[in-house]
Amino acid sequence: MSHPELAHLELLAEVDTLLARLAGWAAEAPAWPPGQTCRALVERLAERARSLRVRWEAPLVVATLGGTGTGKSTLVNALVGAEVVRPGRQRPTTTRPALLCRPDLQPEMLGIDPAHVDVIHCPSPALENLVLIDCPDPDTTEEPDATGTNLARLREIVPHCDVLLVTTTQQKYRSARVADELAAAAHGARIVFVQTHADQDDDVRDDWRRVLADQYTTGHVFFVDSVAALADAHQRVEPRGEMAGLVDLLTRQLAGTAAARIRRANFVDLVEATLDACRGRLDQAMPAIEKTREAIRQQRLRLAARLIGPMRDELLAGRRQWEHRLLGRVVARWGLSPWSLVLRVYQGLGSLFVGALLLRARTPAQMALWGTVEGARAWRRRRRDRDAQPSAGRVVAAGWDEAELREASVVLAGHAAEAGLARHTAAFATLSDEADAAATRFAASVSGELDALLDRLARRHTGVLVRAFYEIALGAMLGLLLYRLGKNFFWDSWFARPPADVFGLEFYVSALFWLVFWCFVLVWAFAGRLRRGLRRQIQQLAETWAGEAPAAGIFVRLETECLAAERFRQDLEYLAQHVFSLRARLGQPPGALGHRR
Secondary structure, three states: OOHHHHHHHHHHHHHHHHHHHHHHHHHOOOOOHHHHHHHHHHHHHHHHHHHHHHOOOOOEEEEEEEOOOOOHHHHHHHHHOOOOOOOOOOOOOOOOOEEEEOOOOOHHHHOOOHHHOEEEEOOOHHHOOEEEEEOOOOOOOOOOEOOEOHHHHHHHHHHHOOEEEEEEOOOOOOOHHHHHHHHHHOOOOEEEEEEOOOOOOOOOHHHHHHHHOOOEEOOOOEEOOHHHHHHHHHOOOOOOHHHHHHHHHHHHHOOOHHHHHHHHHHHHHHHHHHHHHHHHHHHHHHHHHHHHHHHHHHHHHHHHHHHHHHHHHHHHHOHHHHHHHHHHHHHHHHOOOHHHHHHHHHHOHHHHHHHHHHHHOOOHHHHHHHHHHHHHHHHHHHHHHHHHOOOHHHHHHHHOOHHHHHHHHHHHHHHHHHHOOOHHHHOHHHHHHHHHHHHHHHHHHHHHHHHHHHHHHHHHOOOHHHHHHHHHHHHHHHHHHHHHHHHHHHHHHHHOOOOOOOOOHHHHHHHHHHHHHHHHHHHHHHHHHHHHHHHHHHHHHHHHOOOOHHHOOOOHHHHHHHHHHHHHHHHHHHHHHHHHHHHHHOOOOOOOOEEEO
16 A cells, blocks of 8 residues: 555544544533534534545645635636636626636536536646636625525535635725635635735735734735736746746645645644634533532532531430440450440340349239330330431431422522523422432431441440450459458458358348449449540531531532533543644645634
8 A cells, every 4th residue: 555545544534533533522412502502513514524525535626715806717817827717807707606627527526516616627737636716706795696695605615625715905905794704714724815916006915914913824925916927828928926936836835745734734623613613602601500510519508507417416316325336336346254244234234124024924914014025125126226327307307398498499490591501400399309319318328427436436445455444443343352252251260260250141232232333333434435435426427517418419410410511511622632632743734825823
């Protein structure tokens, strides 16, 4: 495969890749008016790209654009070297585009409908790699015919052109109508600026450059006498002066690979212009999206603030149930030891009492009494466990009432309408569903956080030092009692002189009382330690809810619409970067050509 063929295939691959990315971006446009407008622009770009692909290998299409009497037709005749179109100095004579090409070329090969142009086959060497189109004047007010007005015909043919020959004179170079049409046509085409009537006008190119500087890179601006150039052609004299440079540019410099570079650059320009148009529409709409996002944040903060206080109070009010669960985890972590046995007894006093009732049951009535007590205890246990889990219904009742949700719906619906988003995403019914779902998720989150909190507290209060303190404190009391009993039984009653009496029942009752009392003191101290730590942790947990977190699931549909719009805008920048890098890799057309900034 030859190098030109490979380069052509690479060019087509680059175009296809870029078009595919553009099509994918447009297909993901959100249901948002600016996004849909961008989608329509990309679809129009795809149509232009298809037209461009038709003429990848065709000769370069060069069209004239200028005001009435600027010598467009005369310039075309001079370039061809023969009077093939009728010129007119003061009034428009070109009402239909005249397409000049070599005999073996047809308009269909250029993607042009033959019904829209007058085809003139001309065996001129200048047309070997070139197609010239003499376009109608854009600054005339004529009655439309069956094919429309001059302006409509001009706009129909310009998208099929690769290079625009923009002609002007000393009197016409500031024409607003021509400037408007040039601005609309310049995207997707290179430009050659030509001042005609060099035989009678002053050179105004410097001033013309200043007029064009804000919008165009002008390249070389030619100053030609088309009438004299045509006369030279009739006498078979080579073009002279600026006309020679213009002919050399069009017939030699723009031939071959330069034509491919021009079309490639034109396509990139067209993509950039489309993306710039999309960027302008999106940037105009983004402030309203940002205001909607801020309104969502404010409404979430308001609802969350109403929820945090009642939720914290509810947890603190039910801390006894949490203390009971925490004590159970502490006992489970300690395993078997004197102090853990005391805590197990404290935790299971109710079960011991019920067990004692069962042991003393002798009649069916007593058995029924035991069943009633055990059933009541089981019911209270289930209720305690249920109440320990923050109910979504109670959360909503405590923090989010119907009036608050309706107020939020009215505020956000206004912002959604201003931003062009679907108002149903902020409807009261939508927000009610989201509030219920958010409450359920928040309750589950709080339950998980509390479980983790209990695990942390259990680890903290079952450390070696804490356990050693309570084990030693309990062991000291047990050791003291055993020492008194052992000393009385073995020493005082056997070896002492005179022997003492062995302690009676009164001593054992008294010792049991002080042992139970000491256990009560230790349990009270340990439970108080757990209670203070739990209360502090609940307070700290409530502080972590500050912000939007408790209400994060509300307004999610409206927020999703905003995020889709922001993501769509961000993806546009990724595309723009891709186009920028593509332009950096592509070869640039000849420097004499101008283009739209």
